[in-house]
Amino acid sequence: MPFLEVAHLRKDFGGLVANAGVSFAIEEGEIIGLIGPNGAGKTTLFNCIVGYHSPDAGRVIFKGKEITGFKPFRTNREGIGRTFQIMKATTGMTVLENVMVGAFSGVDDRHTAKAQASEILDFLGLGNVSDYHINELPIAMQRKVGLARALATRPQLIMLDEVASGLNHTETDEVIRLLRKLNTEKQITIFLIEHIMEMVMSVSQRVIVLDGGRKIAEGLPADIVKNEEVIKAYLGEKYARSH
Amino acid sequence: MKDAFDFSDFSRAERIGLLIFSLFLIIFPWIGASSFLKAVMIQFLLFSLFGMGWNSIGGYGGQVELGQAQYVGIGAYTVALMMVWWKVPFWLSMPLGVLIAVGYSCIIGYPLFRLRGHYFAIATICTSLVLKDIFENWKLVGAAKGVELPIHEHPDFLYMQFKSDTYYFIVALFYVALFYMNRFRRSKLGYQLRMIKDDEEAAESLGIDLRWCKIKAYATAAAFVAVGGGFMAVYNLYVDPASVMDLDLSIKIALMAMLGGTASLWGPVIGAGFLVPLDRFLGSWLGGHKGFIGLDFMIYSLLIMAVSAYQPRGIWGIVQQFFRGRT
Numbered sequence: 190m191p192f193l194e195v196a197h198l199r200k201d202f203g204g205l206v207a208n209a210g211v212s213f214a215i216e217e218g219e220i221i222g223l224i225g226p227n228g229a230g231k232t233t234l235f236n237c238i239v240g241y242h243s244p245d246a247g248r249v250i251f252k253g254k255e256i257t258g259f260k261p262f263r264t265n266r267e268g269i270g271r272t273f274q275i276m277k278a279t280t281g282m283t284v285l286e287n288v289m290v291g292a293f294s295g296v297d298d299r300h301t302a303k304a305q306a307s308e309i310l311d312f313l314g315l316g317n318v319s320d321y322h323i324n325e326l327p328i329a330m331q332r333k334v335g336l337a338r339a340l341a342t343r344p345q346l347i348m349l350d351e352v353a354s355g356l357n358h359t360e361t362d363e364v365i366r367l368l369r370k371l372n373t374e375k376q377i378t379i380f381l382i383e384h385i386m387e388m389v390m391s392v393s394q395r396v397i398v399l400d401g402g403r404k405i406a407e408g409l410p411a412d413i414v415k416n417e418e419v420i421k422a423y424l425g426e427k428y429a430r431s432h
Numbered sequence: 433m434k435d436a437f438d439f440s441d442f443s444r445a446e447r448i449g450l451l452i453f454s455l456f457l458i459i460f461p462w463i464g465a466s467s468f469l470k471a472v473m474i475q476f477l478l479f480s481l482f483g484m485g486w487n488s489i490g491g492y493g494g495q496v497e498l499g500q501a502q503y504v505g506i507g508a509y510t511v512a513l514m515m516v517w518w519k520v521p522f523w524l525s526m527p528l529g530v531l532i533a534v535g536y537s538c539i540i541g542y543p544l545f546r547l548r549g550h551y552f553a554i555a556t557i558c559t560s561l562v563l564k565d566i567f568e569n570w571k572l573v574g575a576a577k578g579v580e581l582p583i584h585e586h587p588d589f590l591y592m593q594f595k596s597d598t599y600y601f602i603v604a605l606f607y608v609a610l611f612y613m614n615r616f617r618r619s620k621l622g623y624q625l626r627m628i629k630d631d632e633e634a635a636e637s638l639g640i641d642l643r644w645c646k647i648k649a650y651a652t653a654a655a656f657v658a659v660g661g662g663f664m665a666v667y668n669l670y671v672d673p674a675s676v677m678d679l680d681l682s683i684k685i686a687l688m689a690m691l692g693g694t695a696s697l698w699g700p701v702i703g704a705g706f707l708v709p710l711d712r713f714l715g716s717w718l719g720g721h722k723g724f725i726g727l728d729f730m731i732y733s734l735l736i737m738a739v740s741a742y743q744p745r746g747i748w749g750i751v752q753q754f755f756r757g758r759t
Contacts, residue, residue, distance in 0.1 A: 239637065265639035273637075279630040281695075282623075290627040293620045294639030299435070302620075335634075342639050 190253050192217040192378055193238070193346060198247035200230075200237050207233035209402040210247065215346075220372055220379045222393030222410070224386070226422055229399040231382045232274065235348055239271050240264045251346070265294065270344030272335040274351045274382075278324035284334050285310065285319035291341025309337050313367065329360040333367075340371075347371070349381040353388050361385060365392045390414065398422070436615040445755075446698070457603050468716070470599065474667070476708040477602045478660050483689040483700025484609045485656025489649040490686055491694035492622055494629030495545075496553040499560030500685045503654040505567065505677035506533040507661025512579040512671040521590040526662035533658035534651045541647040548632075557679060564677035578672025581665065591666070598667055605663065609656055613697055616652070625649055626695070657685070691739055693748030702747050710735070 191214035200208040207230040215221050225231050236242040238249050243258040250256065256264055261271075282290070288306035289299075296302050310316050313333050323331055332352055339347060349368075353361045365388060371377050383389040389396060390410040398406040398413060400422040406413055413419055439447055460473060482500065490497045510529030514520035540559050547555050568576045584591060616622050624645050627635040636642055665671050675681075684707070692703025714728035743749040 241633070241636075260641075261636040262639050262641045265637060271637050273634065277631040277634065281630040282626055286623065286626070290623050290635070290640070291638045293623055297620050299618055299620070299623075302623075338634070338638060 191215060192252065193380070194250040195238065196248045196250070198234065198237055198249065199245045200233055200242055201245060206402050208237065211399070211404050213397050213404060213407060215378065215380060217378055218372070218376060220368065220392055220394050221381070222389035222396040223380065223382045223399065224389055224396060225399035230402040231399055232350060234399065235271065235350055235382060239269060239348065265342055265344070268345040269348065270339035270342050270346070271348040272332070272339050272350055272352060274354070276323060276331040276335050278331070280322050280324050283320050283322055284315065287323065287334060288337045288341045291338040294342040306341055309341050313337050329356050344377065346378045346380060349379065351382055351384060353383060353385050361388055368392055435618050436611040439614065461599055472709055472712045474599060474602055475712065476704050477606045478663065479685070479688055479704035479708050480701045481605055481609045481660045482657055482685040483692065483704050484613050485653040486685050486689045487613065487694060487700050488616060488652040489646065491689060491699065492617065492629065493625040493646055493649045495646060496686070497556050497650070497653065498553050498682050498686055499556030500653065500657050501677045501679065501682040502560040502563045503533045503537065503657040504661035504664065504681060505563060505673070506536060507658030508665040508671045508676040509567070509573060509579070511662040511665040512581055513573060515581055515591065516579055522662070522666055523590065526659065529662050530655050530658045533654040537651045537654035538647055541650045542643070545643045545646045557682070560677065560682055561679060564673045567673045567677060574672070576673060578670060581669040583669060602663060605659060610697070617697060621645065621648055687736065691736055691746050693746035696748050699746055699748045706747060
C-alpha cells in the first residue's frame with residue numbers, strides 16, 4: 190500500500206482543465222519532486238491533495254484512508270503539512286508565535302507549545318530570529334519560517350511549494366541540506382514543487398513531470414533530464430527536434 | 433487558570449498603571465463624586481466589559497462584528513422578562529441569559545462565518561436588526577414599549593435592587609472580564625485567532641478549523657455582552673428594543689474597542705474611558721444649548737477620525753509609539 194496515492198485526479202476551472210486525470214503514488218520516506226512548465230497544474234494538484242480545492246473527479250488516499258475533498262485543517266490532522274509559494278509578510282505575530290500556532294495543533298498548553306516551537310526553530314537555525322516579525326526577515330528566512338510552522342504540526346508528509354524560488358545559490362544549497370536532514374533525521378516524506386531544475390534533480394529520489402495538466406513522465410532524475418517529452422515541454426518542440 | 437492573574441509579560445509602567453487604576457476604582461464611591469459622574473463611571477465600566485468581549489472576535493480574531501447589540505438584548509430581555517413573569521432572581525436569570533446568548537451565537541455564527549470581510553460585517557448588522565424588529569413587534573415581550581421591571585420597596589440582593597452597590601457589582605464584572613481576557617490572549621484559541629487574522633490560508637494549513645475557532649470566539653463575545661445586558665436590565669429597571677438592541681449600540685461597542693486599540697488587553701478599556709465620558713460630557717454641555725444641538729456628535733466623530741487616521745492601532749498604539757520613540 191503506497192503512502193500517498195493519487196488516482197485519476199481531475200480539476201477544472203470553468204473551461205480550463207488544470208489537472209486532467211493525474212495518477213501517481215509516493216512511498217513512505219521518499220523525496221519526490223514535481224516539476225513542469227508554468228501553468229502545468231502543479232500548485233492546483235497540491236491544493237487538491239491538501240484540500241484548498243476539492244477535485245472534480247478522482248481520489249486521494251493517504252496511509253490507506255481516503256481523504257478526497259477533506260478541508261486543509263483535516264488533511265493537516267491526518268499528517269500532511271504544507272508550505273506556500275508566497276509567505277504573507279504579516280506583522281501581527283512573531284516568528285516564535287507563528288511556529289507556536291503550528292505546535293498548538295498537537296498540544297493545548299502554551300508552555301509545551303513554546304518549547305516545541307523553540308526546538309524546531311533551533312533545528313532550522315532560526316533560533317536567533319524568533320522575536321522578529323515575518324516582514325522583517327529576508328525571503329529565504331521567511332520560507333524557513335513557513336517550513337518551521339508546518340513542521341510544528343508534526344506532519345509525516347510535507348508538501349513544499351517552491352521553497353527555493355528567489356533564493357541564491359548558497360541559500361538553495363542550505364535548503365537542500367535541510368531537506369535531506371529532515372528526511373533522514375525526522376523520517377518525513379517530502380513532496381516538493383520546484384522550478385530550479387538543479388535543486389530538484391539533486392534532492393529528489395524520483396521526479397514527476399506535469400504538462401498541461403497531465404503527467405507526462407515519472408522516474409529517476411537522471412532519466413527525466415534525458416526524456417524527449419520533458420525536454421519538449423520545457424524547451425519547445427523546435428529545440429527537441431534540432432537535438 | 434494561572435495565566436489569568438499573571439501580568440508579568442507587561443511592562444512595569446503598565447502594571448503600575450493597572451494598580452493605580454484599581455485603587456481608584458475601589459475608592460471612587462467615597463470621593464464625593466456627583467451622581468452624574470457616578471453614572472458615567474458605571475457606563476464606562478459597562479462599555480469596557482462590552483469592548484473586551486468584542487475584542488475576542490473583532491480584535492484577536494480580526495472579524496469586524498457589528499451586531500453585538502443582539503446579545504445585549506438577549507441578556508437584558510432574559511433578566512427582565514423572567515423577573516416580570518416568574519419573579520426569577522437575577523442570579524438565576526443572568527446566567528440563563530448568557531447561555532441563551534451563547535447558544536444563539538453558535539446557531540447564527542455557523543452560517544455567518546461562511547462570509548468574510550465586509551460581507552460578514554454587513555450580515556452581523558442584519559441579524560441584529562432582524563432580532564430588534566422581531567422584539568419591536570412581538571406583543572408578548574412588550575413590543576416597542578418594552579418591559580418595565582418592578583421596583584422593590586426594600587433593597588433586595590437576589591434581584592439586584594440596591595442602587596448604591598450596583599457600582600461594585602459592575603467593578604467585579606469588569607475584573608472577571610479583565611482576568612478572563614488576560615488568560616484568553618495567551619490561550620490556544622487566542623493564538624489560533626491571531627493566526628486567522630494574519631493569514632487565513634496559512635492558519636487552515638496548520639490544522640485550525642477556521643469556522644469552529646471563529647464560532648468559539650464569537651460565543652465568548654456573546655457571553656460577555658449578555659452579562660452586560662443583564663446588568664443593564666437591573667440597572668435601568670427598564671428594557672426596550674431601542675435601548676438594548678439598537679445598531680447605535682453595536683457600533684459604539686466595536687468603535688470603542690477599535691479606537692482604544694484592538695487585540696490588546698487595555699485597548700477596549702482605554703477606548704471606553706475616552707469615548708464614554710466624551711459622549712456624556714459633550715452631550716450634556718453642548719446638547720442642551722440652542723444652536724449647538726448636534727455639535728457634540730460632530731466633535732465626537734471628528735476625534736474618532738483623527739485618531740484612526742493617525743494610528744490604526746488606536747489610542748493604545750499611539751501611547752506605545754510615544755514611549756518607544758523616547759527610549
